[in-house]
Structure formats: C-alpha cells, structure tokens
Amino acid sequence: MAQSDTKKIFFENLSGAGKAIAVLTSGGDAQGMNAAVRAVVRMGLYVGAKVYFIREGYQGMVDGGENITEATWESVSSMLQVGGTVIGSARCKDFRTHEGRLKAALNLVTLGITNLCVIGGDGSLTGANLFRAEWSGLLAELVEQGSIEAQSVQNYTALHIVGMVGSIDNDFCGTDMTIGTDSALHRIIEVVDAIMTTAQSHQRTFVLEVMGRHCGYLALVSALACGADWVLIPEMPPEDGWEEKMCQKLSALVVKCLGFDTRVTILGHVQRGGTPSAFDRILASRMGVEAVLALLETTANTPAWVVSLSGNQSVRLPLMECVEMTQKVQKAMDEKKFEEAVKLRGRSFENNLRTYKLLAHRKPESELPTSNFNVAVLNVGAPAAGMNAAVRSAVRVGISEGHRMFAVNDGFEGFYKGQIKEIKWSDVGGWTGQGGSLLGTKRTLPAKHVGKIAEQMRTHNINALLVIGGFEALESLLQLYEARAAYEEFCIPMCMLPATISNNVPGTDLSIGADTALNAIVETCDRIKQSASGTKRRVFIIETMGGYCGYLATVAGLAAGADAAYIYEEPFDIRDLQANVEHLTEKMKTSIQRGLVLRNENSNENYTTDFIYQLYTEEGKGVFDCRKNVLGHMQQGGAPSPFDRNFGTKISAKAMQWVTKKLVETFRQGRVFANTEDSCCLLGMRRRALIFQPVVQLKGETDFVHRIPKEQWWLKLRPLMKILAKYKTSYDVSDSGQLEHVVHNRPKDSDASVAM
Numbered sequence: 060m061a062q063s064d065t066k067k068i069f070f071e072n073l074s075g076a077g078k079a080i081a082v083l084t085s086g087g088d089a090q091g092m093n094a095a096v097r098a099v100v101r102m103g104l105y106v107g108a109k110v111y112f113i114r115e116g117y118q119g120m121v122d123g124g125e126n127i128t129e130a131t132w133e134s135v136s137s138m139l140q141v142g143g144t145v146i147g148s149a150r151c152k153d154f155r156t157h158e159g160r161l162k163a164a165l166n167l168v169t170l171g172i173t174n175l176c177v178i179g180g181d182g183s184l185t186g187a188n189l190f191r192a193e194w195s196g197l198l199a200e201l202v203e204q205g206s207i208e209a210q211s212v213q214n215y216t217a218l219h220i221v222g223m224v225g226s227i228d229n230d231f232c233g234t235d236m237t238i239g240t241d242s243a244l245h246r247i248i249e250v251v252d253a254i255m256t257t258a259q260s261h262q263r264t265f266v267l268e269v270m271g272r273h274c275g276y277l278a279l280v281s282a283l284a285c286g287a288d289w290v291l292i293p294e295m296p297p298e299d300g301w302e303e304k305m306c307q308k309l310s311a312l313v314v315k316c317l318g319f320d321t322r323v324t325i326l327g328h329v330q331r332g333g334t335p336s337a338f339d340r341i342l343a344s345r346m347g348v349e350a351v352l353a354l355l356e357t358t359a360n361t362p363a364w365v366v367s368l369s370g371n372q373s374v375r376l377p378l379m380e381c382v383e384m385t386q387k388v389q390k391a392m393d394e395k396k397f398e399e400a401v402k403l404r405g406r407s408f409e410n411n412l413r414t415y416k417l418l419a420h421r422k423p424e425s426e427l428p429t430s431n432f433n434v435a436v437l438n439v440g441a442p443a444a445g446m447n448a449a450v451r452s453a454v455r456v457g458i459s460e461g462h463r464m465f466a467v468n469d470g471f472e473g474f475y476k477g478q479i480k481e482i483k484w485s486d487v488g489g490w491t492g493q494g495g496s497l498l499g500t501k502r503t504l505p506a507k508h509v510g511k512i513a514e515q516m517r518t519h520n521i522n523a524l525l526v527i528g529g530f531e532a533l534e535s536l537l538q539l540y541e542a543r544a545a546y547e548e549f550c551i552p553m554c555m556l557p558a559t560i561s562n563n564v565p566g567t568d569l570s571i572g573a574d575t576a577l578n579a580i581v582e583t584c585d586r587i588k589q590s591a592s593g594t595k596r597r598v599f600i601i602e603t604m605g606g607y608c609g610y611l612a613t614v615a616g617l618a619a620g621a622d623a624a625y626i627y628e629e630p631f632d633i634r635d636l637q638a639n640v641e642h643l644t645e646k647m648k649t650s651i652q653r654g655l656v657l658r659n660e661n662s663n664e665n666y667t668t669d670f671i672y673q674l675y676t677e678e679g680k681g682v683f684d685c686r687k688n689v690l691g692h693m694q695q696g697g698a699p700s701p702f703d704r705n706f707g708t709k710i711s712a713k714a715m716q717w718v719t720k721k722l723v724e725t726f727r728q729g730r731v732f733a734n735t736e737d738s739c740c741l742l743g744m745r746r747r748a749l750i751f752q753p754v755v756q757l758k759g760e761t762d763f764v765h766r767i768p769k770e771q772w773w774l775k776l777r778p779l780m781k782i783l784a785k786y787k788t789s790y791d792v793s794d795s796g797q798l799e800h801v802v803h804n805r806p807k808d809s810d811a812s813v814a815m
C-alpha cells in the first residue's frame with residue numbers, strides 16, 4: 060500500500076498536503092532539541108507537508124537565503140543522539156526590531172511557509188507570538204513596498220505557530236519537564252558521583268555550582284538525587300545565621316582534627332552538553348510529533364499552542380498563557396516574594412523541597428518522637444537501580460517519624476532465616492548513588508515459609524512491612540494478605556514500591572529502575588550504531604530484557620531510533636518479518652545504510668533472536684549483513700539515573716508517611732491490627748499522582764501468566780516509533796489532542812491529586 064493511501068485513511072482531516080512547515084531552535088541550546096527537530100521533520104513529511112530548516116534561530120529567518128533549506132527524511136538521520144542543536148541557535152537582536160521581522164516575513168512568504176515550529180525558551184516563544192500577531196500587517200506592508208504580490212496576502216492570511224520548550228532550567232510553567240532538563244541532571248549527577256569518590260578519600264567538603272538561572276530546580280533535584288548536605292536556591296535565600304548552621308552540620312561529617320578542607324567546582328556548560336538522556340529523546344520526539352499535529356489542527360480561532368508534558372501525556376496549552384504565568388514567577392522572584400514564587404512553580408517543586416529537608420537534616424535523638432513501632436524493609440526480586448535510594452529514604456523518614464527501622468537481607472529467604480537487623484540513620488549514608496541492592500534481594504516468595512516468617516515477625520515485633528521490588532513483590536504481598544487469615548502477624552500495614560527494570564508491575568506507570576535500564580540500553584545502541592559507521596549496510600538485532608513486557612524494547616527503540624521493536628504485546632508473524640526485511644532493503648538504497656531492530660526476550664517463542672538473525676542474514680544477502688547482541692545483565696547494573704534516585708526517594712518517603720498513618724489508625728488496645736484490603740497496598744505513579752492501591756484490587760488488572768498489566772500506557776508510543784522509522788502506520792491521536800485551556804492560576808501540577 061502506498062504511503063499516501065495510509066494517510067488518506069488516517070489523516071483525512073489532518074493532511075499536510077500543500078502546507079509548508081519551518082522549524083527552528085532559538086535561545087540557549089539544550090540536549091534533546093535535535094530529537095525534536097527530527098520528529099518535526101519526519102512527522103511533517105509523513106503527513107505530506109514540505110518541511111524547512113531555519114538555521115541559526117531567528118537570525119536565519121531574518122537573513123534568509125541559505126539559512127532556510129528544505130529538509131528531507133535522510134537529513135535528520137543520526138542526530139537523535141547528538142547534544143546541542145544541529146541546525147544552530149542564536150540570540151538575535153534584529154528579530155526584536157520591526158525591520159527584522161518584516162524581513163523574516165518576506166523570507167517565509169516567498170517560500171510559502173505559514174507554519175512555524177519554534178523550539179526555545181520563553182523569550183523565543185514570546186517573539187514567535189508577537190510575529191504571529193503582526194503577520195497580516197507585515198504582509199500588507201510588504202505589498203505596499205512592492206516586495207510581494209497582493210495575492211500573497213490572500214494566500215497566506217495567517218501564520219500558525221507552535222512552541223516547544225527547550226531549556227535545561229525547567230523553568231517554564233505548563234510543562235512538567237522541559238527538553239534538556241533530564242540530561243542536565245545526568246551531567247550533574249555524573250560529576251557528583253566522580254567528586255564523591257575523591258571527597259571520601261580526602262575528607263573534603265565540596266561546593267558545587269549548577270546552572271538554572273533564577274530557577275532552583277536543577278540545584279534542588281540534584282541535591283535530592285545525591286543526598287547533598289546543603290542546598291542553596293534562589294527561591295529560598297539563606298536565613299540569618301545559615302553559615303553557622305551549615306558548619307555545625309558539616310562538622311559532624313568531617314573528622315574534627317582534619318579541619319575543613321573545601322573545594323569549589325563550577326559546572327558551567329558541561330550541563331548543557333553531552334548526549335541527551337533517553338527521557339529527553341522520547342520527550343522531544345513526542346513533542347515534535349504533537350507539534351505537527353497541533354499545526355495541522357490550528358485554525359483562525361485557536362491560539363498559538365505550546366506542546367507540553369503532563370504526567371506521561373503530551374498535551375497542548377495556549378502558549379501565551381504559559382508564557383505569562385512563567386513571567387509571573389519571574390516577577391515574584393524579582394520582588395523577593397519567594398513563597399509566592401515557590402507556590403507558582405508548583406507542587407512538584409514544593410514536594411521536592413519538602414522531601415529534601417526531610418532526608419538531609421537529621422534531628423538530634425532527643426528531638427525525635429518515639430512511636431514504639433518497628434518497621435521492616437526488604438527488597439524482593441531482581442535488583443533495580445534506585446532500590447537503595449528507596450531504602451535510604453524509608454529508613455530516614457521512618458526514624459524521623461519515631462519508628463525503629465529493621466533491614467531484612469536477601470528478601471523473604473533472609474526473612475525466614477532470621478537475617479533481620481536494626482538499621483540506623485547513618486547506615487544508609489551515600490546509598491542514593493549505589494546501584495544494585497545493598498540489602499540483598501532474592502526471588503523467593505513467602506508462601507512456603509509463612510510460618511517461619513510469622514515467627515520472625517513475632518521475635519522482632521514487626522508492626523509494618525515495606526517491600527521494594529518487582530512482580531514478585533506484588534505476588535509476595537498477595538500471599539501475605541492471604542496469610543492474614545492464618546497468621547495475625549500479617550495483620551499489619553504492608554506497602555510495596557514497584558522496583559524493576561522491566562516496568563511490568565500493574566498499578567503503576569513506571570517502576571524504580573526502568574529509567575536506568577533504559578539509559579543503559581540506549582547508550583549501548585548508540586555505541587553499536589556507531590560501530591557500523593565505517594562498515595555500512597549493516598543491520599543490528601538487539602535483544603532486551605523485560606520478561607513478557609515490551610516496555611524496554613519499545614521505549615528504547617523510540618529513543619535510539621530503531622527500525623522495529625518486536626514485543627510480546629503486539630503479536631507479529633512472518634509477514635511482519637518480511638515487511639521489515641523489505642523496509643531494511645529499501646533503507647539500504649538511501650544514504651542511511653544501517654538498521655537497528657530491538658527484540659524483547661520473550662516476544663515470540665519461535666521467532667527467537669537467532670531465528671530473526673538467520674532470517675535477516677539470508678534475506679539480506681548481497682544487500683546488508685547482520686549482527687546480533689544479547690544485552691543481558693548489563694541492563695540491571697550501573698549507577699541509578701537521577702530520575703530513579705529521586706523517584707525511589709520520593710515514593711518511599713510517601714510510603715513511610717502512609718505506614719505511620721496506618722499504624723496510628725490500626726493501633727487499638729495496645730496492638731496493631733490491620734486486616735482490611737486498604738492496609739495492604741501498592742504505591743504507584745499513575746499519570747502524575749502517587750496513588751495507594753490495595754494489592755487485591757490489582758488482581759483484575761493483571762495477566763499473571765505473562766506477569767504484565769493487562770493495560771499498558773506506553774503501547775501508544777509504538778505508532779510514533781514506526782512513523783519516525785518511516786513505516787506505514789496509523790497514528791493514534793490519543794497521545795495528543797487533549798486540549799487544556801485552564802492555565803491561569805494553575806501552577807505546574809495543581810492537578811496532581813495525591814491519594815493517601
């Protein structure tokens with residue numbers, strides 16, 4: 060079927076035929092901008108539009124000529140993994156002037172461009188909006204000057220604008236994340252990890268300066284991710300006497316007789332550099348596709364949109380409302396109304412701040428409450444990066460709430476064998492940055508050993524349980540819930556936190572560890588792709604983990620620019636394999652002579668990685684050759700990504716607060732007794748809210764045979780991956796289109812209802 064046929068079916072109202080879209084990057088560069096440009100170009104071509112690059116931001120638009128060139132499918136190849144912006148960015152004085160914008164309008168109209176996609180900060184977007192408002196006036200002026208025909212004014216009545224926010228600062232209201240922020244956090248945390256090793260060797264104190272201009276997001280979130288001892292952010296100017304307080308805190312850490320030895324590191328532009336993180340590539344790709352759809356749907360009556368992220372949904376918001384809101388925050392900062400600024404920045408910001416304070420500042424023993432409750436923490440299943448951050452957070456929050464915290468080694472196996480010890484505040488120092496599971500983790504389920512486990516619970520007088528792990532953790536909690544009937548020891552509050560690289564736990568959109576594994580896979584794909592740069596005409600087949608869950612294969616496929624990702628959830632047959640061979644054969648005729656195919660380990664019993672490898676090798680004879688890589692356990696190792704550190708930390712803090720609440724609620728007549736469904740919960744992230752869900756209620760949502768949730772949100776990203784790889788497919792508009800108009804008085808995440 061010809062591509063245009065597919066389009067006819069799915070894009071009847073959304074055809075880009077006859078339209079011209081131009082894309083530019085402006086202001087400061089950020090990692091991920093290239094992924095956004097690539098997505099705009101490919102989606103634009105996919106819907107049948109002409110797409111133009113405008114180089115060097117607004118300057119290129121004003122100067123015209125070679126700065127505005129038509130883009131092709133191949134011209135955006137191999138840029139997904141590149142930092143910065145390949146098409147150049149600039150600050151442009153001319154565009155601030157009327158003459159400048161008049162020239163820019165002439166350049167656009169000459170090429171018939173009436174759709175503009177701007178990737179930049181709030182300054183750039185403000186400029187774009189102004190240009191849009193002036194458009195018809197500018198054209199009239201050009202007619203008057205005799206630069207264009209009067210007919211042009213009729214042909215190009217309106218300029219349609221869509222914005223995407225590229226900025227490492229995450230300072231834009233209306234989106235949860237801006238393109239580049241996650242990558243900047245990666246750079247910062249890499250440096251912190253490196254500094255930590257030398258700091259420990261010398262008993263030194265390090266002061267690190269990070270970027271972010273007037274916004275403390277980068278500093279705050281990095282502080283949270285590395286467990287910094289002190290953080291200074293513009294939203295929270297130091298109070299009087301802070302120097303003394305800080306020194307007091309630090310002197311506890313630095314061996315007294317060595318004295319203070321302090322070093323300062325200013326990170327600077329390192330933060331804007333390097334390869335974009337998996338998250339930024341995906342975010343930018345989704346935004347780019349959404350931006351094109353937004354342009355196609357723009358009419359004279361719709362405002363200019365900015366494409367943004369709300370939880371894991373890409374949405375459109377009125378651009379100027381977001382810009383105004385962002386400027387309001389700035390005004391509050393300028394007027395030193397810091398509390399207001401923090402409020403306007405949104406609940407996520409406040410929540411980060413609160414969690415940071417909770418964990419970094421240890422109260423003296425005498426000031427701690429005593430609850431007389433004992434809480435046990437354990438890891439279950441395979442290790443996942445971020446588990447240790449979750450344990451640290453649980454231990455520290457637990458202690459702050461007055462509980463005695465107990466660590467269980469080696470999951471339920473250690474539990475029934477009695478490997479249980481009290482764990483203190485300082486025992487978990489430095490745990491956020493450690494990969495794997497420091498407590499030790501096993502797949503053993505509790506059912507066979509409930510009697511012995513109950514005995515241990517009695518011996519240690521355990522009043523609540525926090526289980527951190529993947530699908531086995533869920534099964535374990537279900538078993539312990541069942542065991543309540545026979546053993547009162549399990550009639551206590553129990554909570555599980557999803558932690559597995561596979562991201563296959565029902566009740567949550569994301570699990571701790573998945574982001575780290577994703578980055579490991581994407582990084583490896585980059586290397587593998589690069590290894591072919593001299594060889595050419597090579598197709599790589601890469602097998603990823605995930606059990607029956609295709610999350611890693613799909614999302615890594617999107618982030619690495621794969622040609623296909625085979626997964627269990629989307630059955631495939633010999634015709635699909637054939638189509639893919641044909642696709643790759645066609646691709647070898649273009650300038651991109653390289654293919655990348657991901658295969659989830661359990662995607663098909665018979666079409667194994669070896670089978671696909673042999674099939675491709677045979678069918679590709681004379682056209683391309685084939686190599687395979689089974690990634691294996693490298694996906695489970697490594698230092699946790701900033702997101703996994705923070706996610707683990709925040710979700711665990713929330714869980715411990717819930718545990719405390721439940722303990723208080725169920726403490727009657729001298730003992731804890733909890734036997735209701737809602738005292739045995741999974742805490743998961745749904746959209747952008749953290750929600751406690753009784754594990755028994757999750758049974759209906761679960762495919763226990765294949766150990767996956769029956770519904771998985773990320774499946775909607777698959778068409779996107781295919782479109783960007785030039786497949787004929789339909790794009791389910793459900794990832795988009797959700798129009799939200801209420802930005803006014805809506806701080807970043809006021810809709811994040813947090814159920815307790």
Ligand code: ADP
Pocket residue numbers: 085086087117149150151152153154155179180181182183184185186187189
């Ligand atoms: P950012 O987009 O990162 O906030 P700037 O504020 O420096 O960065 O804006 C980038 C460019 O956008 C400026 O150099 C200028 O060309 C254009 N621009 C910004 N504000 C306006 C404005 N009010 N009117 C016209 N153009 C503007």
Ligand code: ADP
Pocket residue numbers: 235236241280338370371407408410411569574702705709746747808
């Ligand atoms: P929160 O708002 O949950 O306190 P953040 O401010 O760190 O956390 O991030 C905002 C939202 O952006 C998160 O809720 C999450 O949905 C999304 N997000 C940010 N970084 C990542 C990532 N690396 N992987 C997946 N989702 C992410």
